[in-house]
Amino acid sequence: MSTVTQASLFAGRNLRRFFRAPPALIYSFAFPVLLLLTQYAVFGRIVGDGDRQHYLERLAPLVVLSTAAFGSPSSAVGFLRDLTGGLVDRLRVMPVRPGALLVGRLTGDVLRIVLIGVLTTAVAMLLGFRFRQGAAAVVGFFAVLALFGAMWAAIALWRGSGPGDEESLPPSLTGPATLLFIFSSGFVPVSAFPSVVQPLVRANPFSTATEALVGLSSGGPVLAPVLQTLAWVLGLGGVCLLVAVRRFARRTAR
Numbered sequence: 001m002s003t004v005t006q007a008s009l010f011a012g013r014n015l016r017r018f019f020r021a022p023p024a025l026i027y028s029f030a031f032p033v034l035l036l037l038t039q040y041a042v043f044g045r046i047v048g049d050g051d052r053q054h055y056l057e058r059l060a061p062l063v064v065l066s067t068a069a070f071g072s073p074s075s076a077v078g079f080l081r082d083l084t085g086g087l088v089d090r091l092r093v094m095p096v097r098p099g100a101l102l103v104g105r106l107t108g109d110v111l112r113i114v115l116i117g118v119l120t121t122a123v124a125m126l127l128g129f130r131f132r133q134g135a136a137a138v139v140g141f142f143a144v145l146a147l148f149g150a151m152w153a154a155i156a157l158w159r160g161s162g163p164g165d166e167e168s169l170p171p172s173l174t175g176p177a178t179l180l181f182i183f184s185s186g187f188v189p190v191s192a193f194p195s196v197v198q199p200l201v202r203a204n205p206f207s208t209a210t211e212a213l214v215g216l217s218s219g220g221p222v223l224a225p226v227l228q229t230l231a232w233v234l235g236l237g238g239v240c241l242l243v244a245v246r247r248f249a250r251r252t253a254r
Contacts, residue, residue, distance in 0.1 A: 117149075162243075
């Protein structure tokens with residue numbers, strides 16, 4: 001079989017394992033929905049009736065993006081289990097290209113992120129969120145989510161292939177993801193932050209991706225934030241993936 005075929009089999013394996021794990025399934029779907037509902041209920045009331053719709057137009061894309069970041073700990077733990085649970089040893093005696101496991105896990109994670117993002121977006125639409133830029137923009141909206149998800153999937157591979165155990169991996173990813181989520185332009189306007197940190201907030205990958213999704217859904221700049229998000233994906237995601245590949249290659253060396 002070709003590497004693509006083998007990778008698709010591993011991607012399917014990861015998705016099946018996800019759907020067959022009720023606790024992970026419930027958490028993955030419920031967390032972003034509850035986050036959206038609570039944040040909208042609390043902060044939507046603070047901004048007032050006249051700005052609730054505008055706030056939802058920015059909050060919903062941010063919460064959709066959070067499905068990628070806050071799902072990365074489980075992806076890292078899953079990859080660590082693959083490395084330490086005997087799967088790699090079995091691959092050594094099978095006609096399987098080692099890279100297919102990495103590609104399959106990355107692909108499966110991205111598909112899972114997009115699926116959860118679609119559900120979260122559907123809930124947001126029940127609250128009043130709308131796509132106002134046409135069908136092509138809707139496709140672009142979820143394409144940006146997939147790119148953002150690929151970056152976090154690569155980060156999960158990097159973290160899962162490095163030092164640590166199943167208990168230490170989640171905090172090392174959840175903490176940075178939470179800080180990026182809070183200090184982003186989707187959570188509160190950039191102007192609300194102290195001027196000294198505003199450049200960092202604007203450069204935050206959550207901010208660039210949120211601005212891209214806002215532009216594709218409600219209107220506004222699209223090209224610049226998409227290119228900035230792509231730079232994060234290729235830069236940070238590419239480095240993490242490269243390190244993960246090198247670590248994995250050492251483990252699978254025959």
